[in-house]
Amino acid sequence: MWEYPEHFDVIVMGGGHAGCEAAHAAAKMGARTLLLTMNLDTIGKMSCNPAIGGIGKGHMVREIDAIGGIMGKAIDCTGIQFRMLNSAKGPAVWAPRAQADKWLYAQEMKSRLEERENLEIKQGTIEEILTEAGRVTGVVTKEGLIYKCKSLILSSGTFMKGLLHIGETQLTGGRSGDPPAVGISASLEKLGIRLGRLKTGTPPRIHKRSIDFSLTEEQPGDEGVRFSFDEEEGKPRPRQVSCHITYTTEETKNIILNNLHLSAMYSGRIQSVGPRYCPSIEDKMVRFKDKERHQIFLEPEGLTTNEVYVNGVSTSLPQDVQREFIRSIPALRNAEIMRPAYAIEYDYVVSGQIYPTLETKQVEGLFLSGQVNGTTGYEEAAGQGLVAGINAAAKVLGKPPFILTRANSYIGVMIDDLCTKGLTEPYRMFTSRAEHRLLLRQDNADLRLRAMGYEYGLISRPAMDHLERKVAALEEETKRLSKIFKQIDGKGTPLTQLLCRPGVSYSDILRDYPEDVRDYGADINMQIELKLKYAGYIDRQMAEVDKLSHIEKIKVPRGFDFKAVSSLRHEAKEKLSFHTPETLGQASRISGVSPADITVLMIALGRREKQAVCQEETEDFQGPCGC
Incomplete structure (x- = not known):
């Protein structure tokens, strides 16, 4: 060693x-x-x-x-x-x-x-x-x-x-x-x-040449979609391609249902639980027997490979059954499986x-x-x-x-x-x-x-400068537009109110009133539009956040003995002792902890804080000789 x-x-x-x-x-x-x-x-x-x-x-x-x-x-x-x-x-x-x-x-x-x-x-x-x-x-x-x-x-x-x-x-x-x-x-x-x-799984990958794309629906991409807020020079996008959609058939369902006993999930060899919202194809056929077909997305794995990811058919069936049910799909009648699907259990x-x-x-x-x-x-x-x-x-x-x-x-x-x-x-x-x-x-x-x-050193000063300019533009423009009135339907209407109408976008008022409306670029323009259109809903949610924030700020000291709080129910004591929440808000979201338990805990924490304050005051109140 x-x-x-x-x-x-x-x-x-x-x-x-x-x-x-x-x-x-x-x-x-x-x-x-x-x-x-x-x-x-x-x-x-x-x-x-x-x-x-x-x-x-x-x-x-x-x-x-x-x-x-x-x-x-x-x-x-x-x-x-x-x-x-x-x-x-x-x-x-x-x-x-x-x-x-x-x-x-x-x-x-x-x-x-x-x-x-x-x-x-x-x-x-x-x-x-x-x-x-x-x-x-x-x-x-x-x-x-x-x-x-x-x-x-x-x-x-x-x-x-x-x-x-x-x-x-x-x-x-x-x-x-x-x-x-x-x-x-x-x-x-x-x-x-x-x-x-726990358990998860992955579908098979098939060779692109074995797909009949004439029997699929093309799914092209959208323009202008990005994930990063920062523009990076020298990082052009590769060539863009389409994905394709196809569907399972009645034959697909019959093959899978007739072979359920061979699935690791249904034979009992897998005991752990998989993701409910990303079910295997076996689960889909069992849980939704009345559904005529299930959607499948054919997604290329890259520009320099012919592997295609068959999204929607995760399975733990044997390879021969995988081949049979994949080939029951018209567009995949001649499918060549390059990598089989499998399920995986893990700690x-x-x-x-x-x-x-x-x-x-x-x-x-x-x-x-x-x-x-x-x-x-x-x-x-x-x-x-x-x-x-x-x-x-x-x-x-x-x-x-x-x-x-x-x-x-x-x-x-x-x-x-x-x-x-x-x-x-x-x-x-x-x-x-x-x-x-x-x-x-x-x-x-x-x-x-x-x-x-x-604050933690992960964002550069230029990026923060850009954000601050964006925030300033949002504040300035929303206030400015509220003071610009136009004659609409015979009465003076502020541009902010016009923008809040259904079907009216920032690009519409920018087009119709170019002398009054400023073009900040797609990102900030959209932020202005959303801020104004949804102001009432946003204010309501902000009020809800503020209303709940008080219990999020009440700290639960580490090492707090929940079992010593006699008025708490036994289940609450066990759940709180295991999860050891750091705030009262966290405690309120633990399964098995009721609103009544939170009230009891709030009182206990308040009593503990009061005792701590009294202890400090007692220690501070000492005579010249320390007595």
């Missing part, structure tokens, strides 16, 4: 989407950082869908970029199709999504990390976490090295005791072609961290064992991010990685904790859910999870979060 001679402030285990953001953030903040991954060639690899963004997910990528992360920038220069989903609906659910050239994306991510100062990247597999007196001190690798550190971020993805299922065949692995991480689970359990088991850390900083409650300096926390998806992982990286570095550098909330970000909603809700399936972000989603639009992520990124 050899101890590496140089010590690190932060070690990040895993080069997936969480690990990439964590390593980049910690290093950019000035912490001496090591990214340790099993295979340098798989840094930033898209193990499943070759895409970034989507409903809820696209919002988080915009937030990652606003704070100073790199996922948005990487996809902007490697995407081969961009779309704005839900553009016909309200602005709260508009969501950018991009099809990626998966190889270009991974290369871009690896290149950005290799160029980052303060960051070393090494190949190695962590087998054991080292601690002293309840605090992380380093790691031991399978290759026989010891690396010392002050903070450790575990971003292991699906690799912890990963087990792949294809029909009756079982293979150990973190994903197809890569070995599992075996020692980490035992090391975490030894440290008192409780683990569970994760049961929710409720992390703080909002993503530091574990059992071990100081140990942070968790990504699928190890029970989430699914690249974007969810990247958001956690960014927060974990900032907080791991902040702990070492003496900076205050970086905390996102439900009121300021989707990432904050996700982390709060991981801290307070017991997961029964892999966690996926949706806009419906956010109470204040009109405030958390994808277009205003920079207005909400960029200043926080600047």
Whole structure:
């Protein structure tokens, strides 16, 4: 065993989407950082869908970029199709999504990390976490090295005791072609961290030449969609392409239902729970038997490969059955499967064992991010990685904790859910999870979060100058337009009121009143329009946030003995003792804790604070001789 001679402030285990953001953030903040991954060639690899963004997910990528992360920038220069989903609906659910050239994306991510100062990247597999007196001190690798550190971020993805299922065949692995991480689970359990088991899966990939595109519906991209708020010179987009849509048939359904006994999910070989909102094709056929057909998206994996991702048919059926049901789809009658679909089971850390900083409650300096926390998806992982990286570095550098909330970000909603809700399936972000989603639009992520990124050294001064000019323009123009009146329908109407009419956009009043309306560019123009059109709804949600903020500010001291509060119900005592919430607001969202319990807890905390104040006053009131 050899101890590496140089010590690190932060070690990040895993080069997936969480690990990439964590390593980049910690290093950019000035912490001496090591990214340790099993295979340098798989840094930033898209193990499943070759895409970034989507409903809820696209919002988080915009937030990652606003704070100073790199996922948005990487996809902007490697995407081969961009779309704005839900553009016909309200602005709260508009969501950018991009099809990626998966190889270009991974290369871009690896290149950005290799160029980052303060960051070393090494190949190695962590087998054991080292601690002293309840605090992380380093790691031991399978290759026989010891690396010392002050903070450790575990971003292991699906690799912890990963087990792949294809029909009756079982293979150990973190994903197809890569070995599992075996020692980490035992090391975490030894440290008192409780683990569970989850399942996810991926569909087959087929050869492009074996698709009859004449039997599909073409799905072109949209112009002008971006993830990053920053324009990067010298980063042109690659050639843009279309995706295609096709459908399952009655024959497809019959083949799958007749072979359910061979599915690892339905034969009992898989005991863990998969994502309810991303079901396998077996689940779709069982749960929606009356549905005539299911939509399938044929998505290219890149410009230099003929592999096509068959989105919508995740399965754990045997390979011969996969071939049969894929070929029951008219456009895929001659499909050549290049990579079979499979399901994968893996260990994760049961929710409720992390703080909002993503530091574990059992071990100081140990942070968790990504699928190890029970989430699914690249974007969810990247958001956690960014927060974990900032907080791991902040702990070492003496900076205050970086905390996102439900009121300021989707990432904050996700982390709060991981801290307070017991997961029964892999966690996926949706806009419906956010109470204040009109405030958390994808277009205003920079207005909400960029200043926080600047405070922690992740956003440059020029970027902040740009934001401040944008804020000033928004304030100035909304006030100015309210003072400009036009004769409409025989009466004087301010332009702000005109803009609030259905069907009227900022581009309309810019066209009709060019001498009065200023063109700030598409981004700011849209912000002005949304700010005015939805002012009443936004004000209402802001009032709701303010109304609830008082319980979010009531701190629960670490080490507080919930079981000593006699008026709390037994279930509440057990749930609160396990989750150890940091605020009364967090406590209120824990499953099994009632509003009555929160009232009891608020009184107990108030009594404790009053006793502490009385104690201080007693100690201060002393005579000359100290009596």
